[in-house]
Amino acid sequence: MFWASYFLAALAVILAWPVPVLLSRAKWPARSPFTAMVLWQSIALAGGLSMIGAMLTWGLEPIGDNLAQGLSGLWNILLQRQSVEALGLVHVFAISAAVLLTVHLVFTLLLTYYRIVSGRRRHRDMLNLLSSPSLNTPATLVIPHPSPVAYCLPGGAHSVTVLSDGLMDILSEKELSGVLTHERAHLSQHHHLLLWAFAAWRAALPWLPTSQLAQRSVNELIEMLADDEALKKVDRPTLIRAVAIVGSASGAGADSAAALPGSSVPAVAGGGREDETGMAARLSRLLTPQPPLQRWASILIQAAAVLLLAVPTVLLFAPGLIHA
Known part of the structure; x- marks a missing residue:
């Protein structure tokens, strides 16, 4: 040993x-x-x-x-x-450190889960006040907002996709289908669980630079996975236009930001917050597709x-x- x-x-x-x-x-x-x-x-x-x-x-x-x-x-x-x-004293210290680190990691995982669930609950309450059900698409809510916004809100059987009326006015029917498929892929593939785990890792070990690298990389990967699912539904140019329009909402990708008027609920959706670098990488991947491994x-x-x-x-x- x-x-x-x-x-x-x-x-x-x-x-x-x-x-x-x-x-x-x-x-x-x-x-x-x-x-x-x-x-x-x-x-x-x-x-x-x-x-x-x-x-x-x-x-x-x-x-x-x-x-x-x-x-x-x-x-x-x-x-x-x-x-x-x-x-001996040194070995007692090592055992204590192992126990404390384990407790810290588990506690941070549970605390992160509580904060995310609480944020989603508050967000859902606000949606109940400000949104209306889509007439044509099940499990979809529409919010009155001029910016092109699309994201998903996990909640088991009560999971929903949220679209702004500004987005629906801009997108064509095919583009809207691509966006909906993308967001539903986040829900069906349970990306919110991955985001929870890596957010907890970063919160538990913020002094570790690679915890930030991991969270950013995972955020980008889940967007790519959802894009791949959307490409099964729509053609590549259509998805590129839709991604560019949704990404223009905040300049940092509104795909997963909870952009309700008067609210700010980060990382409650199926995808993580996407920065400009992530959006650029995502569009580059769609514009210049590479063969899979x-x-x-x-x-x-x-x-x-x-x-x-x-x-x-x-x-x-x-x-x-x-x-x-």
Whole structure:
């Protein structure tokens, strides 16, 4: 377990800095956003597991040859009031840090969920006052707003797509169909859950630059996934025009901003806030489409993502795999 803690620490450092930076700068994710999304999730989970695991395994090393033995020894110390001298002050500090980091991550995840749900509830209440149901499209609300606005509001069976009357006046029937398909893809593919997880990661570790990189990349990827779904419904020029019109609403992409009069509810929709760089990348991808990754490359990357998550799991939980 002594060596396992060092391997986990090294993996945590690699996943905290060079790997996310390289992935955020790579060009291939735009060719296979689903594969890139799987890899980002693996990096986040494996990085958190490695950080906590490195401190925990190193802290428990004096009282066990593997994690199970170490936790059993810690249980005896805590509940049977055995002496902590076998651990030592430094190892007690490492165990405490692992526990505190775990509690911090879980608490931030729950707090972020509460804030998002509360924001959606307030937003829905305002929609009930200011919007009216679409006469032609089910599960769609129309708000009186001159800017071209489109976004979705998750809520299980009560999920809705919100359009402004200004947008409906501008778009053609085909363009509107592309926008609706895009927004419904956010809901059907549960993109709001991904945004919740990565928003919590950034909130929990704001000092980690790569948490911001990850959130921005995931925001872009979910927009690309929704665009790909829309392309099954409308042709590419039609979608490009629709995206450009919706993106012009705020200059930073109104696709997912909750642009109700007198309200500001960030990141409550199915897609995340999209900055000018993200909108430019999205339009560039639509204007100059690249061939998708070959199947073998996509499978290889997804297999690497699974392996990346398996390594810290095995180091933590496989009894007696690595001895001091």
